[in-house]
Structures are given as C-alpha cells and as structure tokens.
Amino acid sequence: MPVNSAVNSAEEIPVTAELLRSMPLPQPDDDGDKETRGRVLVVAGSVPVPGGALLAGIGALRAGAGKLQIATAASIAPHLGLALPEALVAGLPETAEGGIAAESAEALAQRASRCDTVLIGPGMMDEAAVAELTADLLMRLEPVDGPAGGGPRFVLDAGALAGLGRDPGPVRRHAGHVVITPHAGEMAALLGCSREQVEADPLAAARQVAVQLKAVVVLKGSCTRIVMPEGRAWAYRGGTVGLATSGSGDTLAGIVAGLLARGASPEQAAIWGVYLHGEAGNRLSRRIGPLGFLARELLAEIPAAMAALAENG
Template sequence: MSDPVAVTPELLRRTPLPRPSEEGDKEERGRVLVVAGSVQVPGGALLAGIGALRAGAGKLQIATCASVAPHLGLAVPEALVAGLPETAEGGISPDAATALIERARRCDAVLIGPGMMDRPAVAALAGALLRGLDGPPDGPSLLLDAGALAALEQAGAAPPHRAGRMVVTPHSGEMASLLGMERADVSADPPGVALRAARQLGAVVALKGSCTHIATPEGARWAYDRGRVGLATSGSGDTLAGIVAGLLARGAPPEVAAIWAVYLHGEAGNRLARRHGPLGYLARELLAEVPAILAELCDWS
C-alpha cells in the first residue's frame, strides 16, 4: 500500500474550494446547522459555530440546550440560536429529533456533537438524525464529532444514502471505541486504522493526532504532520469540526473539506505558536487566523 499523500499548500491549490461569485449573497455560501453544547460545556457550540463562519459559510444556526441558548445568542450574534429540550444531565433531549430533522433539511451542512456531555442522549439524538436525514442525495452533508460518534458505534456504519457523504473526526480514543479495539492499537497504525474505519463506516475519516490521517471509503489517504503541540488544547477539536462544516456548506466534497480544514486548523496553530509561543494559545484564537490563510491559498484576487 502506498504512503498517504502529504497535505501541503501545493496539494490544496491543486484541489481548490468552490469559489463564490462576487455577485453572490450569503445563501450561495451555504447554511450550517451546529447541533452542539450542553449546560456544562456551552462553549463547544460557540467554537464550532464561529469556526463554520470563519471558513466562509454564509449562514449559521446553532441548536443547543434551552437554558444556555440566550447566552449563546448574545455571544454569537451572527447566529440564529434555537433552544431545545434538555435532559436532567444537562444535554439536548432526544425528543428534539423531529424538530431538528426539519431544520436540518433546510441546511447545506449539519454538524452534531461538540460539547455534548450526556452520552446516552447524544447517541440517541444523533442516531435519530442520521435515520431521519437518510434519503435524497441533495440532503445536507453531515459531520459527526465527539459524543455524536456514539451513534455510529451503535449503527456500525453510515446510513446507505449517506455513504461517502459524511465526515467523522475522532481522536484515537474515540476511534478505538468506534472500531472496538484498544487505543494502543490505533496509535500503532493510524493510517491503516483510518482507512479501515472509512471503509467500515462508509464515511470520510479524519483521525486526529500529532499527525492527522484522512481516508475515504474508496481508499484515498492523506496525512498532515505540520501541527504543533499547542493544538492539543481544550476546544481545539470543536474549532476543527466547525471549519469542516463551514467548508461542507460552501459545497466542498467531504474529502476536500476534511483535508482543507485539517490544514487550516494546523496552520492557524503554527501562526499562533510563532507569535505567542508553542503552548498557551487558546482554541478560540485559532479561528481569527483562518480567513487570512484561506485568502493566501485561494488567491482570488
């Protein structure tokens, strides 16, 4: 088996993102729905939502717990924020699935998982959304992150009509749970495990780590090893998920959204490391770096 292709600026320029027209409005750049957050970790929804906007998505909706929704609405004034029923543990209730499915069908990309702490509830909710959104090929692109990955643990694979049209972004511990293996075995062969997961789950996989490995069900593989240790910080995965979702909303194919997002996330960390030092920058600070990196790579002047 050949080695994964390195994710570099040269690769990205050969794999361009959809270019919006100068006359286009925000609808052209897509609508993102971020289903995220909990009473304990409302910031996961904030980081992911802003990540989607920084990646160039045109419109943002956040669906979160009712008790924190007003606060998120003030913190992210660019977003429509919908409050949903809560569980006793502070998560989004699976009873919200029907309303969310209707909302999601009107969007171009749906991200489920950041900051969702009630694991049984998020597994049930994400599973219901997967089933409810399985159908026409013009439905939204889906991204499962963090707690929402438990829905795939139970299902074993993406719904039939979502095969190859979904992205998952596990770290090594989450990947071990997804595949029923030991974390040490994931760490021993991350490129092989990423490919196995992509084929088994029917999804584009971005296996996060010091070197992030991306794989498709068809067998294409990429690797990004330019990230620094400072990226391993609270909320960093939420920002990456949001960037992927924003690129999906803009019309990028799942594998293109994944490789671009991994690079943008990593390069944002590199720039902060040069400015502030290798440790101590915040996940929220990554997001303001993304538009300039995009502009340099896309060269739309």
C-alpha cells in the same frame, strides 16, 4: 474488534499548500449573497460545556459559510445567542444531565432539511442521548443522492461518534456525504479495541472505520490522517503541539462544516479543514509561542490562511 493492519498498504499523500492549490475551494460570485455560501446547522453544546457550540459555530463562519444556526440545550441558548449574534440559536429540551434530549430529533430534522451541512457533537456530554439523537436524525433526513435528493451533508464529532460502532446503519445511509473527526480514543471505541492498538497503526484503524461507515475519516493526532472509504489517504504533519488544547477539535469540526456548506466535497473539506486548522496554529505559534494559545484564537486566523493560499497560487 482488532485493527486490521492488512489494509495498511497504499501510500499516504502529504497535505501541503501545493496540494490545496491543486484542489481550490468553490468561490462565491462577486455579486452573490450569503445564501450562495451555504447554511450550516450546528447541533452542539450542553450545560457543562456550552463553549463547544460557540467554537464550532464560529469555525463554520470563519471558513466562509454564509448562514449559521445553532441548536443547543434550552437553558444555554439565550447565552449563546448573545455570545454569537451572527447566528440563529434555537433551544431544545434538555436531559437531566443538561444535554440535548434525544426526542429533539423530529424538530431538528425539519430545521436540518433546510440546511446544506449539519454538524453534530461538540460539547455534547450525555452520551446515551447523543447517540440516540444522532441515529434518529440521520434516519429522518433524506440522503443527498436519495430518491427525493437534496438532504444535507454531515460532520460528526465528539459525542455524536459514541453509538456509531454499535450501529453503523444510519451513517451508511448517507454514504459518501459524512465526515467524522475522531481522536484516537474515540476511534478505539468505534473499533472496540484499545487506544494503544489504534496508535500502533492509525492509518489502518482509519481505513477500517472509513470502510465500515462509508464515511470520510479525519483521525486527529500529531499526524492527522484523512481517509476515504475506498482507502485513499492523506497525512498532515505540519501542525504544532499547541493545537493539543481544549476546544481545538470543536474548531476543526466547525471549519470542515463551513467548507462543506460552501460547496466543497467531503474529501476536499476534510483536507482543507485539517490544513487550515494546522496553519492557524502555526501562525499563533510564531506570534505568541508554541504553547498557551487558545482554541478560540485559532478561529480569527482561518480567513488569512485561506487568503494566503490564494495569493501564492
């Protein structure tokens, strides 16, 4: 499917500190406990890439979420539990490739229904199994504004994006309550076009997918676009080349999930998440250098970046 440049008409709003101060994040009461800051379930990781779940989970906590659960492949669950003692880590049946088996959706649905936000995808390498698991889980869970109400919101990243272009129905079922975080290659797969076509007009590509999926799109790149289903768009150009490093996308997905759990809207969580991720990179660039910092090092910078925005407001 070619990118439809005809939708590329409205101006992009720059993502700046001033913009974020105009849309402050929900703040917990001084006497609130961890329950008031929301529960995140991270469905992530595989035997080849266990670290994706770790980075995303820490990202959610650093963004201020109150409680974290990680669901991952059974053989790596004990190791993740030791690496991240702040989380409840559940092991799930594995595929032959070491990924989470698609039949885990039923058990996951029970766990996810008790959470505010569900992140699916970081570090999940078995594409067919991830696509089936994601679609099944989205169909099993009640939409936030469905007849029964109260379902979780979603962040879909990496492997969880694989099947959305073929069957957008499960995502559209949760219209307005899903954030997806593709890079240009993943966006090309969603549209059935080449990466070069996406890079020629990234805003048009993001708008097209936002309409198709009825989801907030965060199209990552040297300039990251955030696009709403009705076409409103923001652009963040303040990042550093050092952010283009292994695991960086996992941290961003986790940050967005944590902000959603705190009560931010999908639009707000996406905009704030992109800015905080970029500002974390800027802080490391000033202290360490423009290249060579690690994705895991971004995470400790998030609370200070949030605090600085509040202090200078």
